[in-house]
Amino acid sequence: MGIKYSSKINKIRSFALGLIFAGFIVMYGGIFFKSNVIVMTIFMILGLLFIIASTVVYFWIGMLSTKTIQVICPSCDKPTKMLGRVDMCMYCREPLTLDPELEGKEFDEKYNRKKLEKKS
Numbered sequence: 001m002g003i004k005y006s007s008k009i010n011k012i013r014s015f016a017l018g019l020i021f022a023g024f025i026v027m028y029g030g031i032f033f034k035s036n037v038i039v040m041t042i043f044m045i046l047g048l049l050f051i052i053a054s055t056v057v058y059f060w061i062g063m064l065s066t067k068t069i070q071v072i073c074p075s076c077d078k079p080t081k082m083l084g085r086v087d088m089c090m091y092c093r094e095p096l097t098l099d100p101e102l103e104g105k106e107f108d109e110k111y112n113r114k115k116l117e118k119k120s
């Protein structure tokens, strides 16, 4: 295996976590501008926006979770959740697909991206 893929929901979750950290770092940065109330306020608001954004992303994860399909992984026999046409097992990273056309093909996240592009 070359590039490591992680399941989509996990990826979004780490993105949301990153936003929280970014928010706190920006807010913390505001402390260095104590002398300038306007600059400090801007930092605080920016940090708050990051945290709000992460809440939105977490909410989105919740919405996505209801759309996942539970499947039994053929490789490790554990129940895993998949999202979209191709995703991977949460436990053993086995690529999974619901589309028989893609079965046996090399795992490629492009298949999902194409679908997303059509949507927007």
Ligand SMILES: [Zn+2]
Binding pocket: 073, 074, 075, 076, 077, 078, 080, 089, 090, 091, 092, 093, 094
């Ligand atoms: Zn598995």
